[in-house]
Amino acid sequence: MPVSDSIDRDGVAGDDQPADGLPINELFYSLQGEGTLAGVPSVFVRTSGCNLRCWFCDSYHTSWEPTHAWLGVEEILAEIESYENADHVVLTGGEPLLHETSVDLLEALAERGYHTTVETNGTIYRDAPIDLASISPKLESSTPTPERDPKGDGEWEDRHERDRIDLEALARLVEDSDFQLKFVVTDEGDLPEILALLEDLREVAAVPIRDDNVLLMPEGATRDRLEETRADVAQLAMDHGFRYTPRLHVDLWNDAPET
Numbered sequence: 001m002p003v004s005d006s007i008d009r010d011g012v013a014g015d016d017q018p019a020d021g022l023p024i025n026e027l028f029y030s031l032q033g034e035g036t037l038a039g040v041p042s043v044f045v046r047t048s049g050c051n052l053r054c055w056f057c058d059s060y061h062t063s064w065e066p067t068h069a070w071l072g073v074e075e076i077l078a079e080i081e082s083y084e085n086a087d088h089v090v091l092t093g094g095e096p097l098l099h100e101t102s103v104d105l106l107e108a109l110a111e112r113g114y115h116t117t118v119e120t121n122g123t124i125y126r127d128a129p130i131d132l133a134s135i136s137p138k139l140e141s142s143t144p145t146p147e148r149d150p151k152g153d154g155e156w157e158d159r160h161e162r163d164r165i166d167l168e169a170l171a172r173l174v175e176d177s178d179f180q181l182k183f184v185v186t187d188e189g190d191l192p193e194i195l196a197l198l199e200d201l202r203e204v205a206a207v208p209i210r211d212d213n214v215l216l217m218p219e220g221a222t223r224d225r226l227e228e229t230r231a232d233v234a235q236l237a238m239d240h241g242f243r244y245t246p247r248l249h250v251d252l253w254n255d256a257p258e259t
């Protein structure tokens with residue numbers, strides 16, 4: 001099962017929930033596996049809870065069945081600082097920008113000189129110091145229809161479809177920080193929607209969105225699935241002049257937790 005489905009640190013869901021805390025599913029040291037910083041040693045802080053439900057979510061235990069411990073910001077900082085060689089921190093989830101306390105954590109990390117990447121689905125804007133907003137807008141092909149709902153019978157379909165794109169939030173995120181737009185691509189059927197979204201976003205955003213800010217990432221939580229998708233997605237990136245991003249962590253460690 002991708003990402004942690006059990007918590008072995010102190011505290012479980014429902015325990016003390018410090019006002020300045022965050023629901024943490026996992027916290028680990030790895031290599032950034034995706035995007036323009038792929039290969040950079042980074043501490044990953046994975047919050048639990050998401051406002052969407054992609055059928056393919058590789059972090060099932062932050063979205064479909066959230067599990068977490070509550071950790072105070074100071075505890076999270078202490079754990080990050082214990083990885084002495086790390087200068088980069090990746091805040092991810094679930095959807096990390098759901099949580100107001102993510103802003104406090106990002107401010108504290110900026111004060112300490114860390115480079116921060118926030119992995120976000122782009123539906124929520126918060127005013128926070130972010131070095132790289134790694135935005136992954138969700139396409140129609142992510143929607144959990146009854147046929148591809150990993151858990152139930154499509155009860156999240158309408159809500160996911162309603163909430164997955166918020167142009168205003170996307171515009172504010174790209175205006176505020178360096179950014180990458182990292183689309184999960186299943187097949188060539190995704191491209192018309194990506195092109196239409198970029199056209200809309202270029203109209204409303206006050207900053208340029210260059211083709212090399214756009215990354216196509218093959219859908220696949222496992223090596224076997226990536227084997228099926230990556231060559232076609234690489235070709236689509238070349239055809240359209242976008243970047244391709246590997247999923248280095250899947251190549252290295254498949255779907256093991258804390259990688």
Ligand SMILES: C[S@@+](CC[C@H](N)C(=O)[O-])C[C@H]1O[C@@H](n2cnc3c(N)ncnc32)[C@H](O)[C@@H]1O
Pocket residue numbers: 050056057058059092093094095096119120121122135136182184217218219220221
């Ligand atoms: C688990 S999400 C957490 C952050 C945020 N909720 C989001 O979706 O951007 C982290 C990254 O994994 C990507 N992702 C999730 N499941 C995937 C899959 N099966 N194949 C490829 N990428 C996936 C997301 O699109 C996102 O870029």
Ligand SMILES: Nc1nc2[nH]cc(C(=O)O)c2c(=O)[nH]1
Pocket residue numbers: 030031032033034044059090092093119249259
């Ligand atoms: N190694 C590694 N790199 C990643 N980049 C983004 C990730 C994420 O889940 O947000 C991720 C992840 O889960 N592992």
Ligand code: SF4
Pocket residue numbers: 050051052053054057058059062063093094095121138
């Ligand atoms: S938005 Fe991100 S965390 Fe939420 S379900 Fe989709 S991939 Fe998973």
Ligand SMILES: [Mg+2]
Pocket residue numbers: 058059
């Ligand atoms: Mg991941």
